[in-house]
Amino acid sequence: MSAATKLQAFWNHPAGPKTIHFWAPAFKWGITFANIADMQRPAEKISTPQQCAVTLTGLIWTRYSTQISPINYNLMTVNAFMAVTGLYQLSRKFRYEMSKKEAAV
Numbered sequence: 001m002s003a004a005t006k007l008q009a010f011w012n013h014p015a016g017p018k019t020i021h022f023w024a025p026a027f028k029w030g031i032t033f034a035n036i037a038d039m040q041r042p043a044e045k046i047s048t049p050q051q052c053a054v055t056l057t058g059l060i061w062t063r064y065s066t067q068i069s070p071i072n073y074n075l076m077t078v079n080a081f082m083a084v085t086g087l088y089q090l091s092r093k094f095r096y097e098m099s100k101k102e103a104a105v
Contacts, residue, residue: 015072025075032078035085043096051089058083 015021035054038046058079065076 014070015074021072022074025072025078028075028078028082032081032085035082035089038089039085039092043092046089046093046096048090048093051086051093053086055083055086055090058086 010016011018017023031054035051058081061079062076062083065072065079
């Protein structure tokens with residue numbers, strides 16, 4: 001299969017760049033990249049409600065993207081990364097809170 005044929009197949013795919021099914025996940029990567037950048041912030045500044053929302057959104061929409069037809073792998077990937085980064089941030093916050101409690105004892 002030639003490169004032009006592959007490009008045309010990608011362009012005309014039901015979840016290709018001519019549809020919102022391509023662009024919504026593409027822009028959603030911004031949330032994931034922002035969460036990755038926040039890994040440099042001190043753990044005490046992590047917002048637990050925000051990270052719970054990021055994690056749950058990632059988990060719910062990862063599942064959803066596997067149930068629709070056609071399966072939207074772009075949507076699945078971005079949401080899986082959102083869930084992982086959210087879980088990591090929550091673990092940082094949890095470890096910080098535990099160390100703070102231990103220091104108080």
